[in-house]
Amino acid sequence: MYVTIGELFEQTVSKYKNKEAIVDKTRGVRSTFEEWNIEVNQLAHAMLASGVRKGDRVSTLLFNCFELGSAYFAAAKIGAIINPINFRLKPDEISYILMDAAPKIVIYEKELEEQITKIHDRFPTILFWSIDETTSPYASSYQDIIKYSPTTNPNCEISENDTYAIMYTSGTTGRPKGVMHRHRDMIEQSLICINALQITSKDIGLVTAPMFHCAELHCSFLPRVHSGATNVILHHFDAQQVLETIENEKITMLFAAPTMWNMLLQEELGQYELSSLQVGLYGAAPMAPVLVKACKEKLGIELVQAYGMTEMGPAIAFLETDEQLSKAGSAGRACFNHEIRVVKPNEEGPSDPDDILPSGEIGEIIVKGPCMMIGYYNREEATEEAMYKGWYHSGDLGYFDEDGYLFVADRVDDMVISGGENVYPREVEDALYEHEGILDVAVLGEPDEFWGERVIAVIVKKDQQITGEQLDQFLKNSDKLAPFKRPRRYVFVNELPRNASGKIQKYLLRETMSHDKFQF
Numbered sequence: 001m002y003v004t005i006g007e008l009f010e011q012t013v014s015k016y017k018n019k020e021a022i023v024d025k026t027r028g029v030r031s032t033f034e035e036w037n038i039e040v041n042q043l044a045h046a047m048l049a050s051g052v053r054k055g056d057r058v059s060t061l062l063f064n065c066f067e068l069g070s071a072y073f074a075a076a077k078i079g080a081i082i083n084p085i086n087f088r089l090k091p092d093e094i095s096y097i098l099m100d101a102a103p104k105i106v107i108y109e110k111e112l113e114e115q116i117t118k119i120h121d122r123f124p125t126i127l128f129w130s131i132d133e134t135t136s137p138y139a140s141s142y143q144d145i146i147k148y149s150p151t152t153n154p155n156c157e158i159s160e161n162d163t164y165a166i167m168y169t170s171g172t173t174g175r176p177k178g179v180m181h182r183h184r185d186m187i188e189q190s191l192i193c194i195n196a197l198q199i200t201s202k203d204i205g206l207v208t209a210p211m212f213h214c215a216e217l218h219c220s221f222l223p224r225v226h227s228g229a230t231n232v233i234l235h236h237f238d239a240q241q242v243l244e245t246i247e248n249e250k251i252t253m254l255f256a257a258p259t260m261w262n263m264l265l266q267e268e269l270g271q272y273e274l275s276s277l278q279v280g281l282y283g284a285a286p287m288a289p290v291l292v293k294a295c296k297e298k299l300g301i302e303l304v305q306a307y308g309m310t311e312m313g314p315a316i317a318f319l320e321t322d323e324q325l326s327k328a329g330s331a332g333r334a335c336f337n338h339e340i341r342v343v344k345p346n347e348e349g350p351s352d353p354d355d356i357l358p359s360g361e362i363g364e365i366i367v368k369g370p371c372m373m374i375g376y377y378n379r380e381e382a383t384e385e386a387m388y389k390g391w392y393h394s395g396d397l398g399y400f401d402e403d404g405y406l407f408v409a410d411r412v413d414d415m416v417i418s419g420g421e422n423v424y425p426r427e428v429e430d431a432l433y434e435h436e437g438i439l440d441v442a443v444l445g446e447p448d449e450f451w452g453e454r455v456i457a458v459i460v461k462k463d464q465q466i467t468g469e470q471l472d473q474f475l476k477n478s479d480k481l482a483p484f485k486r487p488r489r490y491v492f493v494n495e496l497p498r499n500a501s502g503k504i505q506k507y508l509l510r511e512t513m514s515h516d517k518f519q520f
Helices: 005-016 033-049 066-078 091-101 110-122 142-147 183-197 214-227 239-249 258-265 289-299 380-386 425-433 468-477 506-512
Strands: 020-024 029-032 057-061 081-084 105-108 127-130 139-141 163-168 178-182 204-207 230-233 253-255 279-283 302-308 315-319 339-343 363-368 392-400 406-411 416-418 421-423 438-448 452-461 489-492
Touching (some): 005 033, 033 142, 057 110, 066 081, 066 105, 066 230, 091 163, 091 178, 110 127, 127 142, 183 302, 183 315, 204 239, 214 302, 258 279, 258 438, 279 289, 289 425, 339 392, 380 392, 406 425, 421 425, 425 452, 425 468, 438 506
Parallel strands (some): 057 081, 057 105, 081 163, 127 139, 253 279, 452 489
Antiparallel strands (some): 163 178, 302 315, 416 421
16 A cells, blocks of 8 residues: 555654755745644645645645645645646636636745736636735735644545646647646655655755646655655756755755756856766756766766656656766666557557557657556546557657667657658757757758658757858768758747747747748
8 A cells, every 4th residue: 555645745754854854045944844744734724724625626826935845745635636837827828727627726926926816807716825925805825824724734534546636738739638646656756766866865956947847846856855855946947046056055966957957058167066966867858969968077967867748747767877878869768667668650549559669660659657647637538549558648759779778759740751751850959959059959840832841940049150051061061960851941049939847849939930030
């Protein structure tokens, strides 16, 4: 029998009650596990007093903060289902999630009050709690509500198989879907990540990626609580603040998406004492081999890559520290108790799990394991398609090499077919990343009357003098790409649209990209 997430927290408190558990740099909070547990219990009782019962949803619209961590464990203790919402969403997008999840309470912060103010009247039955002082007539003070609540454990009966969270997918292709996970799923995921990262109670981890996303929450924050380690929280990612915090708090590990690691590498690293940092976890999007090498050389840290998706908890594979260079570009091998297959894609429906492709051949990545979602909330048809024959169908394209390492080529939807040839954008992106003048790049296809589609590259410059002609000549001189894979158009932008996990939202690029830039 598995413990629940609330029981996991209580066990850690009993073992490490006087140890520093959580540090919120923005809100000025430093709390031991015992002190933190008091607020968690108060919040849990406040939720109960407000009518929240087992199975009810509690939504949060918060940047990284102490209160988000408290809400996470308070909901778990009473059997409520936590629903952390992406703080980058617009009011109508937030409204969509609230209509779908139908929470009893929304906990938010002042910086996001404008979004709530625009939509609160659509939800007359929802209680809105602000963690900051507010004069909004529709909101109550989080601090006032919990102030006089009991500090004892609420002692609610929760099962390992109860739903613990609904986490809405990032929506790289459109409307998000609510992914449901059980307590047991995330206990399993936590143990997998503790092993992969070798987390101990002596570690001090930095929370700088969004906590509402499962990559930070399930692969870093929760495993560190599970292990009795310390979590230091930054409100949001800022490269200089991250480096200062590593130095001042003696951070030993952190998770960051590739674009965040890239931003850290652009800073004057010699100004900071970073020797405490030992392990860097990256994931949520592929990292070009050139960036992997730069992180190891300039930061002197051991890197671990996690590959996965919200529907699986997220991690399904790890590339370990000693494999970063020998298997650069790989997503690694399946993590404990997981099985990954590459199967022939089916254009008319879900791929057949038994139509397995040989090593070296690209197909759809499917997976099954103990961290698989229950399904999509209120989306039975989508659930049946995604979990066809008991396997989660990722929509990612990839292949296994002869050693059994998984390589992710691209999304099924992002593959470019030009003149009958398949072009995988990631391959072109990795080749372009080799150019020292490129900071960020996304490759996609656009309609072409002759070829069907043509390859285009959308680029954020590091060197402002760089031109499309120079990049095309760079690729011609390289031995990395066949001629038909080279971009036929280059578009230069200030930044690329990314979701919370760091994945480029190519559907937004297709909708908004200007057509008057450099063109062959």
